[in-house]
Amino acid sequence: MAYARSLLFALYWAAWTTLFLAPLAIFLLSGSPQRPIRRATRLWARGILVGLRRIVGLRYVEEGRQHLPAEPCLIVANHQSTWETLAFLVLVPDVAIVAKRELLAIPVVGWFLRRSPMIVIDRANGTQALRTMIDGGREAVAAGRSVLIFPEGTRGGIDAPLRFKRGVELLYGRLGLPVVPVALNSGLFWPGGAATRSGTVVVSYLAAVAPNLPAAEFLRCTEGAIDRELDRWRGAAPGGIDAKAA
Numbered sequence: 001m002a003y004a005r006s007l008l009f010a011l012y013w014a015a016w017t018t019l020f021l022a023p024l025a026i027f028l029l030s031g032s033p034q035r036p037i038r039r040a041t042r043l044w045a046r047g048i049l050v051g052l053r054r055i056v057g058l059r060y061v062e063e064g065r066q067h068l069p070a071e072p073c074l075i076v077a078n079h080q081s082t083w084e085t086l087a088f089l090v091l092v093p094d095v096a097i098v099a100k101r102e103l104l105a106i107p108v109v110g111w112f113l114r115r116s117p118m119i120v121i122d123r124a125n126g127t128q129a130l131r132t133m134i135d136g137g138r139e140a141v142a143a144g145r146s147v148l149i150f151p152e153g154t155r156g157g158i159d160a161p162l163r164f165k166r167g168v169e170l171l172y173g174r175l176g177l178p179v180v181p182v183a184l185n186s187g188l189f190w191p192g193g194a195a196t197r198s199g200t201v202v203v204s205y206l207a208a209v210a211p212n213l214p215a216a217e218f219l220r221c222t223e224g225a226i227d228r229e230l231d232r233w234r235g236a237a238p239g240g241i242d243a244k245a246a
Contacts (some may be wrong), residue, residue: 002031002196002197002198003195004195005056005198006056006195006201008055008085009056009196010053010105012051012055013048013196016048016051016220020040020044020108021108022110023040023113023191024108024112027040027115031123032219033128033246034115034116037112037115038093038094038116039184040112041089041112041113042089042093044109044112045087045089045099046089048086049086049087049090052083052177052196056196056197056198057198057199058083058153058189058190058197058198058199058200058201059200059201060087060091060201060202061201061202061203062091062205063202063204063205064207065204065205066205067180067205068092069163069180069208071144072140072141072144072145072146072147072177073147073177073178073179074137074175074179074180075095075149075182076090076147076148076149076151076168076180076182076226077149077181077182077183077184078182078183078226078230079150079151079152079153079154079155079156080155080156080157080158080184080186080187080191081155081184081187081189081190081192082190083184083186083189083190083199083201084186085097085099085103085150085201087203088148091203092146094144094145095142095145095146095147096118096119096137096140096146096148097118097137097148097149098118098121098133098136098137098147098148098149098150098171099113099118099119099120100120100122100123101121101122103118103120103180104120110192111148119133119136119140119147120132121133123153129167130167130170133149134170134171134174134175135165137171137174138174139177143177147175147177149168149171151167152164153165155187156187157187158187158230158234159186159234159240162226162227162230163218163223164223169193169215169218169219170215172215173212173215173218176203176212178208178211179208179209179211179218180205180206180209181205181207181209181225181226181229182204182205182206182226183204183206183225183226183230183232184201184203184204185201185202185233186201188233202233204229206225206229207225209221209222209225
């Protein structure tokens with residue numbers, strides 16, 4: 001049954017995305033205006049979340065949202081699933097996501113992501129990726145946007161220890177922003193290469209970490225806070241989280 005729902009959702013994803021070909025053409029003819037493109041990108045992501053809820057039965061709930069400041073901040077989240085790469089477009093409007101270049105190959109979606117604009121990096125070129133990430137982060141903050149990074153660099157299992165890759169501490173140091181750690185359990189319901197399952201993804205915003213800490217202390221506070229929060233779900237059975245759906 002889960003496989004059938006996942007297949008139906010994949011068909012819905014393709015059909016919903018195809019509808020954005022017409023706006024894409026209009027945006028191209030009008031010079032690719034950023035704000036309308038960001039609104040269209042959020043609309044697309046919201047439609048995907050609706051499809052997950054109605055077709056798969058996958059919902060979400062937010063906890064600790066009061067920790068998000070009104071002004072720009074650096075959001076640091078664990079990465080377990082495709083879910084959070086699109087959900088944050090809805091959860092934090094106008095967020096600039098540090099994204100790998102491979103995402104741009106997705107038809108239609110890649111065009112919108114590039115022009116939203118996201119901070120697109122080539123992970124194969126470490127030095128250039130760091131420079132792009134810092135410069136893009138500064139531009140986003142200057143425009144009043146928060147920056148989101150998944151510092152593991154790739155999706156990890158919920159039971160695996162959290163390990164940040166090099167670079168997030170440099171971004172933290174250059175931006176000088178408070179950091180909001182975020183823990184998610186999306187891997188319980190939409191793990192890489194597997195069918196989506198019904199249940200409730202929990203998005204847990206944790207207490208902010210102050211700016212301008214030494215790099216080692218920043219990593220200890222942020223990585224440790226997320227890792228401890230993940231202990232809530234480690235070893236949990238899929239669908240075993242009982243939470244009020246958003």
